Amino acid sequence: MLWVGHDILRSSPLAIRFSVVALVTYAVATIVEFLWLVSTGPRFTGFESPGSDGAAALRDSVDSLVAELSALPPAELRDETLEFAKELKNFEAGSDREFVKTLAGSEPTAVANESDRDDVLDKQSVELFESNLHTWRVYRERFYRPARAFRDELRKRLGIRNINSEPRIPALDQAQLTGAKPIAQAADYLAALARRLK
16 A cells, blocks of 8 residues: 555555555544444443532532531530541441341351352352442441541641641541441541540
8 A cells, every 4th residue: 555556546645645544544443442442341330439419519518517617616516526426436336237137137057068158158248348338338428528527627726737647547538448447446536636625
């Protein structure tokens, strides 16, 4: 196609022949990539985050909470924080109880061999994963932003400028529920900050 002896674009200069070949190659590669994406594209698993409409409404409610917290006198802020910490602990305890009930509710099955035992363990692992995922989603949607708002307001009022001197709480910093009682740890930290408020 590019050499002079070929019939296609024979009378055209080399630059035009090269441009035509590059354009056709690009078009073919784009079409093939599109077809590949359509055939192997993303599969929706049901674990996707909800739409941005809910996130925008949540952001607005958190902004109003921040304004509300900054207007509260110290004694009321302390009481509100302690109440919120109690609500956090109750949520974590409730989700733990709910998971234990699902495990305790299932009748223990007699396992005849290793394969059956592995199947039972796999089923319990899936239940644990789904329970943890549900707890994380509810925490992230209902408690994470308000908890950060409480923490930030308390730090501001207590004059804590060096946040590196404060303990790292994954549930408050990145909404990561790691450890034995991550939400209770966040609640205890918020309560400790609130008790320091005068």
